[in-house]
Amino acid sequence: MLQEELQQIVSLYYPALLLDRAISHRARHFLKKLFAFFTVIPALFVIVSNVISLFPQQPFLAILSLLEQQFIGVAFISFSCWLLFFMFDAMYHSLYFYGLEKTTVTTKLGQDEVVPPQFELAAILFYTRHEDFVTGFCASPYGARILIRSGIDIASIGVFIEHRNPKIDFVAAQAPGPKIATLSQFASALVRIDKEFETFLLSHGVTLEDFRATAQWVERLIRRQKNAERWWSREHLLAHVGLGDAFAYGETYSVERYSRPISSETVFAHIDEDSPFGKESEEKLEAILAKESSANALLVGEAGVGQIDVVARLAKKIDRGHALPALARKNVFIFDFEGLISGTTDKQSFEKKFTAIMRQAISAGNVILLIEDLPACMQSGAAIGVDIIEVLDFYLGSTATQIIATSNLEEFHQHLENNGNVMKHFNMVLVEEAELETTLRVLEDRANDIEARNDVVLTYPAIKTIAESADQYFPYGVMPDKAVDLLLEIVPEMQQKGIVVIGKNHVLDIITVKTGIPVGAIGAEEKKKLENLEELMQKRVVDQNTAVAAVANALRRVRSGIGNLDRPVGSFLFLGPTGVGKTETAKALAATYFGDEDKLVKTPTVCFFSMNLKKRRRMCIIFFFRYLTKDFFQICTASVLACAT
Numbered sequence: 001m002l003q004e005e006l007q008q009i010v011s012l013y014y015p016a017l018l019l020d021r022a023i024s025h026r027a028r029h030f031l032k033k034l035f036a037f038f039t040v041i042p043a044l045f046v047i048v049s050n051v052i053s054l055f056p057q058q059p060f061l062a063i064l065s066l067l068e069q070q071f072i073g074v075a076f077i078s079f080s081c082w083l084l085f086f087m088f089d090a091m092y093h094s095l096y097f098y099g100l101e102k103t104t105v106t107t108k109l110g111q112d113e114v115v116p117p118q119f120e121l122a123a124i125l126f127y128t129r130h131e132d133f134v135t136g137f138c139a140s141p142y143g144a145r146i147l148i149r150s151g152i153d154i155a156s157i158g159v160f161i162e163h164r165n166p167k168i169d170f171v172a173a174q175a176p177g178p179k180i181a182t183l184s185q186f187a188s189a190l191v192r193i194d195k196e197f198e199t200f201l202l203s204h205g206v207t208l209e210d211f212r213a214t215a216q217w218v219e220r221l222i223r224r225q226k227n228a229e230r231w232w233s234r235e236h237l238l239a240h241v242g243l244g245d246a247f248a249y250g251e252t253y254s255v256e257r258y259s260r261p262i263s264s265e266t267v268f269a270h271i272d273e274d275s276p277f278g279k280e281s282e283e284k285l286e287a288i289l290a291k292e293s294s295a296n297a298l299l300v301g302e303a304g305v306g307q308i309d310v311v312a313r314l315a316k317k318i319d320r321g322h323a324l325p326a327l328a329r330k331n332v333f334i335f336d337f338e339g340l341i342s343g344t345t346d347k348q349s350f351e352k353k354f355t356a357i358m359r360q361a362i363s364a365g366n367v368i369l370l371i372e373d374l375p376a377c378m379q380s381g382a383a384i385g386v387d388i389i390e391v392l393d394f395y396l397g398s399t400a401t402q403i404i405a406t407s408n409l410e411e412f413h414q415h416l417e418n419n420g421n422v423m424k425h426f427n428m429v430l431v432e433e434a435e436l437e438t439t440l441r442v443l444e445d446r447a448n449d450i451e452a453r454n455d456v457v458l459t460y461p462a463i464k465t466i467a468e469s470a471d472q473y474f475p476y477g478v479m480p481d482k483a484v485d486l487l488l489e490i491v492p493e494m495q496q497k498g499i500v501v502i503g504k505n506h507v508l509d510i511i512t513v514k515t516g517i518p519v520g521a522i523g524a525e526e527k528k529k530l531e532n533l534e535e536l537m538q539k540r541v542v543d544q545n546t547a548v549a550a551v552a553n554a555l556r557r558v559r560s561g562i563g564n565l566d567r568p569v570g571s572f573l574f575l576g577p578t579g580v581g582k583t584e585t586a587k588a589l590a591a592t593y594f595g596d597e598d599k600l601v602k603t604p605t606v607c608f609f610s611m612n613l614k615k616r617r618r619m620c621i622i623f624f625f626r627y628l629t630k631d632f633f634q635i636c637t638a639s640v641l642a643c644a645t
Helices: 003-012 014-022 025-052 061-096 119-127 133-139 141-149 154-162 170-174 183-193 195-203 208-229 234-239 253-257 266-270 279-289 307-319 337-342 347-364 374-383 388-396 409-416 420-425 436-454 460-473 481-496 504-515 524-531 533-537 545-559 582-593 605-609 630-644
Strands: 103-107 110-114 259-261 297-300 331-335 367-371 403-407 427-430 570-575 620-625
Touching (some): 003 014, 014 061, 025 061, 119 133, 119 141, 133 183, 141 183, 141 208, 183 195, 183 208, 253 259, 253 347, 266 307, 266 436, 279 297, 279 427, 297 307, 297 409, 307 403, 337 347, 337 374, 374 388, 374 403, 374 409, 388 403, 388 420, 436 460, 436 481, 460 504, 481 504, 524 533, 524 545, 533 545, 545 582, 570 582
Parallel strands (some): 331 367, 367 403
Antiparallel strands (some): 103 110, 259 331
């Protein structure tokens, strides 16, 4: 990047940056309120004075008449000052919000998206002195925000700036590189070019990949904040229902009585339309609901995989006006099936109420019904003699009905997959478990709202550790649900301890307490135990040096971070007659390293191989056999290899 390009970025936002330097945004906001106050109060005084003048008998009318002209003057002067600052802010906002929308330009190779330089990047360049961009980045509010999110405290940032070596020639070093337009690109370029800055980050356990991911997270938070401030944007205006929209559709009294809008759910507020989580499933769902007939969808996935999140994502897309035209102004309602069942006593009354609800939903013309856990609803209906699918059959085939149902995989295979009526009318959408990167985005979106409610700061290493730990150490549940649950558990515990900035080590301490598995940095006591593990175990086990060394090496290897997390910690096959120390070796390991031999869990081989792989990957597997034949040894060896892979 050349010097001219850097100057061009600053010159684009120069008027707004210059205004910010002269009068800060907070000061302008205060002055606007102050002048508005001195405009409104005198104006009200003049209005009251004119009203009182209609009654000439009042004794203080002469005093009011004398003060009226002065108050009019004050009102006009204050209004002029308010108008001046209003125009300043209008100019500032025109540049501050510039770049939120990507510009599409047509080139010889087709259409490309052009991202204009961000205001935040221009602010860092504007306030950078002596062309030391690293110092300017660290001292700026945006750079400091990224560093704090990376888990680096303010004191360390100040020490680094104070003892920093002479600057580098950023322009010359970056000249052959790609053009920089965003805050994250600039931050990544600084790390690549300035080795001192890279060393500073590595000394705090921050890699280039994590630093780039943190900068991108801060970028998304800034964009989210800007979108919230820009109330005049198309998305904000479309989110507010017009006065005439209610008259364009039918009444929904019965629907609202036995259902609730999905916009009232907590998950709706946390959904980010730009998040990759559930995007593919949401696009499939949108295409199904936009069909002219059989516009009914069945979301299938493990419990907690995020089926409601997919529907909420689509509902927010509809609210913002980004959905297909066939779904414009549609409202998604979560049907309270259990509430309807509990309010009826027999089959006839249920069918009467349910038919009234469905007819009203069709006549309204803008209702999409969501039925949670369809197999459970079928079973509840069967208890009073109602076949839910048979009752729904007429409406499912209608062109005016749009119904979304959910089911977990086990119930789907057991109750729905072989039901011809269900599969005929519903289009199945498989909602798969989120990957680690997708889970990180979900946690980042939730973290911002959690911070606002609890006055804490979640760093990126903490978020990443929560996602990885939820996947590795908690075998039950699916991602991202169990990662979000872990996040919600950790924050209150940190508040009880008085911790404001939650880092990676805080999360690891909680994981160790919850699971009993030593994770994170190796402490002095554990280090001493690992170094002398063979000697400690041999106090209980005699003449089994090979087995003891194999087990000890496996534990040292996993605690040093070496190994495949998708494989067990170790797989051992102890052979020998009764009394040589097979079971005692395992007990000695449990007592020496984990503190109690009761930590040893004995599991029959059949039960072990029936476990989910995630439940076995963090285990230390030991098989005990007294007698072995050649054929049986081959079978056992194959079983151990299958377990390891």
